Amino acid sequence: MGKINGCLKCLFIFFNVVFAIIGCLMVFGAVKASAYSHQMLSVGAPSLGWSWVFAIGILGISCLGIYAGCSEKDLALKIFAGFMGVGMIIMLIFGIIVAVTRNKIKASFDTASAELSKPFMEDPEMRLMLDGLQQSAYCCGVVSSSDWGDNIPDSCECKSQYGLYPGFGVSGCKPLPQGARGPQQIYRQTCGDFIFMWLDLIFRVAMGIFFGFAVTALLGLLVSLLMIYQIKRHDGSGGSSIGMKSY
Template sequence: MGKINGCIKCLFIFFNVVFAILGCVLVYLAVQATAFSHQVMAMGGPSLAWSWVFVLGVLILPVLGIVAACMEKELIFKIFAGFMVVGMIIMLIFGIVVVVSRNTLKDSLDTASAEATKYFIEDKDMRRVLMGFEQSAHCCGVVSSSDWGNNIPQSCECKMQNTGFPFSSGCKAKPWGASGPDQIYATSCSSVFFVIVDLIFKIIMGFCFTFAILALLALLMSILMIHQIRKHDSGGSSMAMKSY
């Protein structure tokens, strides 16, 4: 008879196998993303080095958990539990950082100055990007339609069949004395941009906090199995599962 209850051991191994498979998938995705890492860094984007740390952690830690459960060694379980504590803390920190970054971005967009919007209007390339975004996202102006002054482009034109999808709050009349379409989008492009980015932030927050909870559950199961191993080694019987 093993030192650990069979049901708990099988459940623990099953979840670690699932995460080991997930780790293999993440390794494949990381390899594919590495091919574009130099282009991303050249454009001022973040390095993908830390993504490899996370990916390898997701792959290696479940393997360590499987080895600990199969060998039923207290030391290996302690090492695994220690990594779970570290992983849980890291995921909570990342989750909190994402929440703070989201709120900071929202405040920045809400308080965007005229100088900040002037760059999008006066620069030829950014102006083209903004107008393309206006057409696809059904919005007008960076902060408001007044960013265009008295020359509102056709990209701001609001048609009845386009209102309300996917982000537009509807149409409104163009400012008095301005040239351009009679009906323009009432939604600003900064509001649409925040909706998109906010969705990404929420996905990342859910990812971080979910992994923190899973790490906590793995930690509790490790502590339970360590207790069973100690009880067995001290001469007691392994804890029996209560059937319902």
Template sequence: MGKINGCLKCLFIFFNVLFAIVGCVLMYLAVKATAISISITSFGGPGLGWLWVIAIGVLGISCLGIFAAASEKILILKLFAGFMGLGMLIMLIFGIVVAVIRNKVAEGFKAASSEYIKPIMEAQETQAMLEELQRSAYCCGVVSAEDWGTNIPDSCECSSYGISTGCKSLPQGHTGPKRIYSRSCGDTIFSLVDIVFKVCLGILFGFAVTALLGLLITLLMIHQVNRHDGAGGPSIAMKGY
């Protein structure tokens, strides 16, 4: 008979196997993205070292958890519990950092000026994406219609008076539709970016809660092992006289 409850051990190993599979998938994605990462970093973009660290960490800790539960060794269980506690703290710290960055991005969108948006508008890819957004979100420009300069695109045309966003006349000295959307696309863009932030926060705090549950289960298994070892200690043989 094992030292740890059989159902608890099976459940613990099952979830660690799932996280080990997640770690393998992350390593596969890291391998496939290495070539792309090299080309991106040559232009000053971020590398994928962080992805390798997360993938190896998830796979390694999951394998350690499987071995700890299977071996029922108190030292391995305590080591795994330490990693769970450390992982929970790291996830919480990263979650707080992402929340702070989200607030700064929100303030940046509110305080953004046309001079700040101008370099972004010079890229053709950005212009094409913004035009598609303007057609679907009924808005014009990032901060204002003047982000397009003096040539306002047709995607800013406000042809219906019933649209709740409202219309306004084309500014003097500009070419384009006679009536354009009065609302800018800044709020819509931030709402899309905010979805990414919320997903990241959900993942980080979700991993933190998972690490907490793993820590609690590991502490329970440590308690069961200690109780078993304490109850099943070697008995002292009585000498016969």
């Protein structure tokens, strides 16, 4: 008979196998994303280094958990529990950082500061992306149409049907500002709300992932501590988990 409860051991190994598969998929995704790393860096996206660390960390710790569960070795489970404790703290820190960053960005969009539009308007590729966004999202400018200066692009042109029947994402038309060149009617709505809507979705997903992994790490820590306790109790009772009566 094993040192650890059979159901607990199977459940522990099963979840580690699941996370090992997730780690493999994340490594595969990081490999695929590496082909576009230069393009992503050119538009200000973060480096893929942290994604590699995260993916390999999940894969390595999951493999350690599978080995610890199968071998029922006290040392391996203690190392796994240590990783779970550290991982829980790291995930909580990352989740808090993402939440704070989201609130800062939301405050920037709420105040509609002109500083918010500078990264878009100073980068030619970001300007091109904003120009395409205006056509699909029916908006003009990041903070206001004045982000384009005196030359308003044709993508800001508001069609008459949008002005008469404003709907989702369309707040109607307004006249071209005095002194500016471009279409006579432009979208009243700015693209800042649309951009933040997608950024907010990304931040919420990231917070869910980080806090979800923190809860998972806590459960893994508790289960591994319970398994360590069962091993110590088994070893302390002389190698038998159930005493046999003698007749």
